[in-house]
Amino acid sequence: MSFDLESASVTWLRGHNGSGKSTLLNCILGADEVDTGTISWKGHPRRETDAAFRGAVSAAVDSNSYFSDVSVIEHLRLIAVCNGVRGSDEAALHWCDRSGLAAVSDALPGALSSGQRQRMALAMAMIRPFELLVLDEPERHLDTEGCAWLADTLAEFVAAGRAVLAATHDSALADSIAGTTIELGQ
Incomplete structure (x- = not known):
């Protein structure tokens, strides 16, 4: 498989369960290694330990990646501070409101519904600066x-020149933002 990701575009990975969508995303992010071939970032082999790569790529691939004793707003503040977002408190409030989590901003993740935890995971990926946003079934539980x-926010990111790579089963979501679709497992 070979494909390029361009700025200001969305690329959808589609395919049945077990076709390799999540594995491909994990390989791109460096959580898994490819058996053969290479993954390149800006013309060089991708190194997940490279600060430039880590700074340019944000991901939401697991809505269960959170600290159980840290509230929604504290998660967002933490991500903002760690990624040099100016006005991290205001940014956290903005993303709580924008993601529909303002009413539960002081709640711990265990008290959230699965949809709210998914929104939190997405907001945590979206609050920080990025060139590429990698999402694994972002519509899950929404x-x-x-x-x-989600569709409106992704469209705004693409319009602002950012790239999105997302695995999805949701045809309506994929159809809502024109982009490239890669079918896996055919």
Whole structure:
């Protein structure tokens, strides 16, 4: 398989369960290694330990990646501070509101619904600066309103020149933002 990701674009990975979508995303992020071939970032072999790569790529691949004793707003502040976001408190409040989590901003993750935890995971990936946003089934656990928010937000990122790579089973989401679709497992 070979493909390029361009700025201001979205690339959708589609395929049945077990076709390799999540594995491919994990290889791109450096959580897994490819058996053969290379993954390049800006013309050089990708090194997940490279600060430039880590600074340019944000990901939400697991909505269960959180600290159980840290509130929603504290998670967002932590990500903002660690990634040099100016006005981290204001940014955290903005993303709580924007992601529909303002009413539960002081709640711990264990008290959230699965949809709210997914929104938190997405907001944690979106609050920080990035050139490439990598998402694994970002629509998972989201209701209709959440999917609309997700589609609008991704469209804004693409319009602002950022690239999005997302695995999805949701045809409506993939159809909502024109992009390249790669079918796996065919």
